[in-house]
Structure formats: structure tokens, C-alpha cells
Amino acid sequence: MSSLNAATDVLHTTLVDSQEERDRRPELMDGPDGPECEWASYERGRMHESVNAIRAGRGLPAIPLEDVIRVERLAVGHSDYSRKFAFYCAELAEK
Template sequence: MTDTRERIKLFDEMRAILTRAQEERPHRQGFVDGELDWVLFERATMLAAVNQARAEHGLLPVPMESIARAEQQAVGHSDYFKKFALYCAELVQEQQ
């Protein structure tokens, strides 16, 4: 599979995972260590998804800081969830 086709497939997978995680927002309105629970939940969900996909590609896991950076790059965009999913897809393929 070409890199572009693989990236699109990964993007679709990451977007679906993030969409499911976002459905939890109404149930996760509390704060944990000063951050909204749903924010932490979505980051943790995407960390698990990225690292599972990386393992399937024979790559080492990325740290939470990589997911937080991907999220911060997406913040402020009108298509935040798509950008976050795209950046997570890129992390899957990134060589470290």
C-alpha cells in the first residue's frame, strides 16, 4: 500500500476512534488535576490508538507528549477533530 493510501486509511481509523471518544464528553464534564476529564480521556484514547497502530507496524510507542503536541497543533482550527486525527495518523507512521 502506498504511503498516501496508508495515511488515508490511518486517518479514517483515527478519526473514527476520536469520534467515538468524543461521544463521552457529556459524561466526562468534571475536572482532573485542573483539566477537563473529557480532554484527558480523548488524549488517552488517541495515545492507545496510535501506539496500537505503531505496534502493528513494528514501531515503538510514542509518549503522551507526542499526542499532546498533535492536539495543540489542532486547537483553534474549525476542523479541530480532523486535524487531531490527521496528526495522530502521521504519528503512527513517524519513525523514531
């Protein structure tokens, strides 16, 4: 299995696990594109942490949250949002 596929799987698991906690974060808050549910920010933050953990393990510098926000926007609206978001984050982790 390629390192990109492995990173995608790890990040997809992180995202799915985070999504299972949505009912614990129902409040609205300010997000990068306006008001959003607190769980959206939480999931994005977990993905950011996970991407940077993978990068650190490869000796790469941390990336800013804005990079994760950018790739999340590419995944929004797709029927396979979770897998696409995980894949795009894996690309961030690998470069």
C-alpha cells in the first residue's frame, strides 16, 4: 500500500471518529465561511492535528490550518465528502 493510501486511511478514520461526536457539539460558532456548527470546527481541527502528526513523523514542518480549510472546501458537496477530505488532507501530509 502506498504511503498516500495509508495516510488517507488514517485520516479517514480520524474524520469518521470525529464525526461520531457531532451530537456533543451542537452550538453555532464563527467559522472560516461564516456561522457553522461547532462540530465542523472540531472535525477540521482534528484533521489539522492529524495531518501535522503525519508530517512530523516524516520530518516535515507543520502546515497552517488554512491549508486544511482550503482542501476541505474542495470536498464540500461531494457524496463522498469524508473520503475526499481525507484524501486531500493526505496529500497535504505527504508533500
